[in-house]
Amino acid sequence: MRARCRRHGQRGARGLAHEPGPLSLTPAFVPTCGAVVTDTAGPAVGLADAIKARSLSADVFMSADAHVNQTLIGAANGDWARWYLTFSRNEEVISYTSKTPFYADLEKARLGEIPWHHVLTEPGFVLGRTDPNTDPGGYYALFVARLAESYYRIPGLAEHLLGSDQNPAEVIPPPFTKTGAGAVPDATFGYLSSAVDQGLHYIALPPQINMSDPSLANVTPPLATGTPRTGSRSAARRFTTA
Numbered sequence: 001m002r003a004r005c006r007r008h009g010q011r012g013a014r015g016l017a018h019e020p021g022p023l024s025l026t027p028a029f030v031p032t033c034g035a036v037v038t039d040t041a042g043p044a045v046g047l048a049d050a051i052k053a054r055s056l057s058a059d060v061f062m063s064a065d066a067h068v069n070q071t072l073i074g075a076a077n078g079d080w081a082r083w084y085l086t087f088s089r090n091e092e093v094i095s096y097t098s099k100t101p102f103y104a105d106l107e108k109a110r111l112g113e114i115p116w117h118h119v120l121t122e123p124g125f126v127l128g129r130t131d132p133n134t135d136p137g138g139y140y141a142l143f144v145a146r147l148a149e150s151y152y153r154i155p156g157l158a159e160h161l162l163g164s165d166q167n168p169a170e171v172i173p174p175p176f177t178k179t180g181a182g183a184v185p186d187a188t189f190g191y192l193s194s195a196v197d198q199g200l201h202y203i204a205l206p207p208q209i210n211m212s213d214p215s216l217a218n219v220t221p222p223l224a225t226g227t228p229r230t231g232s233r234s235a236a237r238r239f240t241t242a
Contacts, residue, residue: 040056044068044135045071048072064137068136091205091210091212093204095200095201096188096203098201100186107201110204115152120187127162129141129172137191142158144189144205144209145157145158146158
């Protein structure tokens with residue numbers, strides 16, 4: 001998608017569709033281009049689907065997974081976009097607040113005193129993640145869990161952490177406050193940038209599993225229940241390529 005600045009004679013409203021999180025483009029865009037920007041935040045795959053269904057109009061589209069942009073390019077996809085630019089990097093973390101009853105154990109995991117996956121699989125612990133069918137963060141959580149199973153050499157760890165891909169006890173639908181089962185998560189898989197922006201505590205994960213290292217793009221552990229709908233495992237591994 002594209003937006004034209006006022007030097008090209010285009011003024012007025014502009015639409016920006018992007019994933020939830022810190023956004024710094026709008027403050028610079030408004031005075032430079034003389035346009036009123038309307039932000040629409042949501043899961044990237046869902047936003048792309050809405051654009052193709054003509055239920056959402058956008059001049060600029062931003063996704064945490066560059067591969068999602070491919071679903072808007074080409075005649076088969078409606079020619080909604082002709083090019084895109086990757087411009088930032090991120091990583092997956094486990095974020096939480098001090099309000100969870102598991103706070104003490106999560107802090108121990110953050111400090112490396114106990115394994116993080118031990119805490120996330122404690123009885124009664126509620127892990128949150130977004131929908132892998134509509135949000136890159138959702139299918140990144142699946143990759144992190146399966147990469148962790150391989151990295152730590154613990155058979156069955158991914159299933160123990162996640163249950164099924166669409167597990168309603170974990171998947172958090174909009175407005176992203178409770179799981180589909182109505183529980184408030186004790187911790188969630190998410191982006192480092194979001195954790196920092198929201199002032200959350202977080203556990204950093206090893207680069208071998210946190211989706212941050214483009215050189216590991218070809219490390220593709222087996223997926224027990226299929227691949228994310230947006231594409232290949234290597235594409236998901238490259239979401240942070242700058």
